Amino acid sequence: MTTIASLEDKFYQTIDAEEKIEPKDWMPDDYRKTLVRQISQHAHSEIIGMLPEGNWITRAPSLKRKLALLAKVQDEAGHGLYLYAACETLGVGRDELLDQLHTGKAKYSSIFNYPTITWADMGAIGWLVDGAAIMNQVPLCRCSYGPYSRAMVRVCKEESFHQRQGYEIMTTLAKGSEEQKAMAQDALNRWWWPSLMMFGPNDSVSTHSEMSMRWKIKRFSNDELRQRFVDMTVPQAELIGLTIPDPLLKFNEEKKGYDFGPIDWDEFKMVVNGHGPCNEERMAARLKAHADGEWVREAASAHAARKSNSESRLKTA
Amino acid sequence: MQHSRLKFILQWADNSMILGQRLSEWCGHGPVLEHDIALTNIALDLIGEARYLYQYAAVLEANGKSEDDYPFLRKEQEFFNVLLVEQPNEDWAVTMVRQFMFDCHHLHFLNGMSGSDDPHLSEIALKTAKEARYHLKYSSDWVIRLGDGTAESKTRMQDALDKLAKFQNELFIPGEAEVEMIKVGICPDMGSIREKAFATFDEVIKEAGLTFAKPAVGRSGGKNGIHSEHMGYLLATMQYMQRTYPGLDW
Numbered sequence: 376m377t378t379i380a381s382l383e384d385k386f387y388q389t390i391d392a393e394e395k396i397e398p399k400d401w402m403p404d405d406y407r408k409t410l411v412r413q414i415s416q417h418a419h420s421e422i423i424g425m426l427p428e429g430n431w432i433t434r435a436p437s438l439k440r441k442l443a444l445l446a447k448v449q450d451e452a453g454h455g456l457y458l459y460a461a462c463e464t465l466g467v468g469r470d471e472l473l474d475q476l477h478t479g480k481a482k483y484s485s486i487f488n489y490p491t492i493t494w495a496d497m498g499a500i501g502w503l504v505d506g507a508a509i510m511n512q513v514p515l516c517r518c519s520y521g522p523y524s525r526a527m528v529r530v531c532k533e534e535s536f537h538q539r540q541g542y543e544i545m546t547t548l549a550k551g552s553e554e555q556k557a558m559a560q561d562a563l564n565r566w567w568w569p570s571l572m573m574f575g576p577n578d579s580v581s582t583h584s585e586m587s588m589r590w591k592i593k594r595f596s597n598d599e600l601r602q603r604f605v606d607m608t609v610p611q612a613e614l615i616g617l618t619i620p621d622p623l624l625k626f627n628e629e630k631k632g633y634d635f636g637p638i639d640w641d642e643f644k645m646v647v648n649g650h651g652p653c654n655e656e657r658m659a660a661r662l663k664a665h666a667d668g669e670w671v672r673e674a675a676s677a678h679a680a681r682k683s684n685s686e687s688r689l690k691t692a
Numbered sequence: 693m694q695h696s697r698l699k700f701i702l703q704w705a706d707n708s709m710i711l712g713q714r715l716s717e718w719c720g721h722g723p724v725l726e727h728d729i730a731l732t733n734i735a736l737d738l739i740g741e742a743r744y745l746y747q748y749a750a751v752l753e754a755n756g757k758s759e760d761d762y763p764f765l766r767k768e769q770e771f772f773n774v775l776l777v778e779q780p781n782e783d784w785a786v787t788m789v790r791q792f793m794f795d796c797h798h799l800h801f802l803n804g805m806s807g808s809d810d811p812h813l814s815e816i817a818l819k820t821a822k823e824a825r826y827h828l829k830y831s832s833d834w835v836i837r838l839g840d841g842t843a844e845s846k847t848r849m850q851d852a853l854d855k856l857a858k859f860q861n862e863l864f865i866p867g868e869a870e871v872e873m874i875k876v877g878i879c880p881d882m883g884s885i886r887e888k889a890f891a892t893f894d895e896v897i898k899e900a901g902l903t904f905a906k907p908a909v910g911r912s913g914g915k916n917g918i919h920s921e922h923m924g925y926l927l928a929t930m931q932y933m934q935r936t937y938p939g940l941d942w
Binding site for chain 1: 713716717720721722723724725726729730733735736739740742743744746759760763764783784794828838839840841842844845848870930932933934937940941942
């Protein structure tokens with residue numbers, strides 16, 4: 376007889392053997408819930424993340440940049456799709472998840488509540504925000520849940536392309552006129568600290584980490600990943616002559632990495648709790664798109680239903 | 693002749709560029725994720741097509757211009773696109789009817805252009821006709837789906853059709869540059885394009901259960917650089933960076 380205990384044993388054996396849990400396998404409720412929360416939050420971040428960059432598609436400064444930015448924002452929509460599909464394998468449909476986003480029940484990455492006010496922000500987002508996202512996401516390619524890990528392999532390939540593209544925008548600006556260089560530095564100043572916040576609270580106060588590590592959903596702690604990001608990014612900034620806006624930043628020979636100043640967690644909490652500079656605008660844009668699209672979705676379903684009815688009538692005739 | 697050829701190329705490029713710019717406004721705001729992606733694809737194709745043509749224009753002019761000078765540094769009256777493509781997106785119905793009207797012309801125009809006596813233009817036409825065939829399939833499907841959807845979608849589609857009908861004919865009235873290019877075999881005869889385009893158009897409108905009333909008076913002027921009031925705002929947005937920071941590389 377199969378007992379819960381034996382199912383649970385098998386589950387942990389699979390995890391410990393570094394094999395994948397698949398949709399039809401037994402899994403603990405909390406594992407399922409954690410995955411749905413994390414994957415849907417990631418999906419929502421992709422969809423909301425289209426807005427700050429979408430803001431500059433119509434104003435991109437050259438044809439080459441316009442095409443690249445359009446393609447990039449389109450990739451984000453694609454990531455949203457894979458991730459919603461990964462959630463569906465856990466029994467939660469896209470409509471339900473979107474509803475959670477629209478009612479404010481589900482969160483998305485707070486970074487997208489900052490405004491994109493100059494062209495250089497397209498560079499900074501690619502370089503820093505996508506860079507931080509990759510740090511978080513590369514380990515997820517080995518996540519214990521099969522559909523999520525496979526979606527992440529694809530997402531990471533595209534994100535790394537976006538990151539190079541963003542850095543290339545920054546490089547072009549940094550090598551350009553005084554005005555362009557100042558624009559690049561200003562964007563770095565505004566996006567640096569919010570990017571560090573993307574790794575989440577310090578390990579000492581992080582609430583979701585321990586079980587996620589045991590389940591091999593998460594492989595490294597928030598602080599470890601943040602440190603890697605800083606160590607990777609500082610030399611990149613130096614290479615193009617930009618200055619990281621942190622007077623306490625200093626290379627520590629002993630740990631072979633950078634020490635950096637304290638993060639303003641009060642600001643982080645404010646933005647998470649809905650008081651960032653663009654929280655209202657982002658939600659309003661999302662809700663408007665959804666509401667404006669309602670008649671379209673209804674009409675498409677009505678037509679599809681009519682079509683499949685008449686097709687089944689033909690088959691039975 | 694050289695002047696007419698350049699104007700003809702720019703007119704073709706501007707149609708795709710301005711419609712691509714309009715479609716790109718939808719990115720992130722579509723009714724459903726799959727169609728946000730699909731519409732962005734069409735925008736990418738159209739702007740890509742315009743880019744080939746602007747590059748060719750720069751080669752022909754041979755005066756140091758780049759592909760970016762054409763979309764970002766010309767004045768409003770130096771754009772020769774038809775009025776249809778600059779009309780605002782409004783809702784999904786208007787966007788789809790505008791797209792469908794454009795695609796009916798675009799595909800058959802490109803098919804005709806693939807036999808052009810200008811080998812470079814015929815190559816561009818051959819390459820982009822494949823994409824245009826997909827665009828027409830996409831917009832036709834939406835016209836049928838929404839015409840045959842709900843009462844609301846049908847009303848919206850009929851309103852969109854009535855509203856945009858007056859802009860459709862401009863696509864088929866040869867402008868100055870086209871007349872010259874038809875004479876030398878660079879541009880195909882517009883009469884046969886019109887016939888094929890309307891055959892497709894009528895069939896889809898019928899299947900969608902919509903009615904098309906030929907407008908009493910058509911609107912035109914774009915081919916001569918006289919645009920609707922919408923064009924200035926579109927350019928103000930599109931040209932913002934190049935106008936604010938002249939002469940820089942991005």
